[in-house]
Amino acid sequence: MENLITPAYFHGLIELPDSQVSAELNTPSGEAVAYQNDKLMVNIAKYQKKLLVKLFGSEVVPDEVASLLVDETTLTSPIANYVFCNVIKDYQSTSTMQGEQIQSAENTIHISYKNKQDEAWNDMVEMLGEIREVLYNAGKDFDYPTDYYSEIYKLSYFL
Numbered sequence: 773m774e775n776l777i778t779p780a781y782f783h784g785l786i787e788l789p790d791s792q793v794s795a796e797l798n799t800p801s802g803e804a805v806a807y808q809n810d811k812l813m814v815n816i817a818k819y820q821k822k823l824l825v826k827l828f829g830s831e832v833v834p835d836e837v838a839s840l841l842v843d844e845t846t847l848t849s850p851i852a853n854y855v856f857c858n859v860i861k862d863y864q865s866t867s868t869m870q871g872e873q874i875q876s877a878e879n880t881i882h883i884s885y886k887n888k889q890d891e892a893w894n895d896m897v898e899m900l901g902e903i904r905e906v907l908y909n910a911g912k913d914f915d916y917p918t919d920y921y922s923e924i925y926k927l928s929y930f931l
Contacts, residue, residue: 773820773821773824773831773832775813775816775817775820776820776838776841776842776849776851777816777820777842777849777851777852777855778813778816779809779812779813779816780847781847781848781849781851781852782812782852782855782856783847785888785891785892785895786852786853786856786888786892788812788856788859788860788863789808789863812855812859815855815858815859816851816855819851819854819855819858819859820851820854820855822854823850823851823854827900836912837903837907837912840903840906840907841903848899849899850896850899850900850903853892853893853895853896853899854896856889856892857889857892857893857896860885860888860889860892861885861889863885864885
């Protein structure tokens with residue numbers, strides 16, 4: 773299944789480093805941006821599949837469900853929030869030949885990503901609740917594993 777979202781969905785609370793940057797591809801910075809976007813697209817595919825299978829039992833969902841999962845006007849989606857919650861920790865450090873490294877800059881203070889991750893997860897839970905209500909009110913039964921919804925609602929944060 774093709775990705776339902778793009779890097780454009782990562783804005784505001786769930787903005788990832790370099791996800792909204794564009795540059796000329798024939799420059800070193802342009803190649804770095806293209807690499808980051810490619811990496812993000814791989815993560816979108818990975819975590820979109822994971823979420824859809826957990827929610828609906830299949831990575832392929834009917835068009836009417838897919839349209840509920842993506843708001844193309846506001847560029848919001850529970851999929852984007854789910855991806856964010858799973859990948860944000862990877863942006864805290866960089867793997868190098870010398871091991872894991874944290875970038876530092878002058879006059880900055882390193883803070884935890886956990887608060888943003890918690891808020892993004894809770895926003896995702898709200899969006900999924902609204903989607904489930906729409907499906908329920910429409911009398912749709914896609915035979916999806918409802919126990920995963922229960923687990924989502926029990927969690928106050930993802931990790």
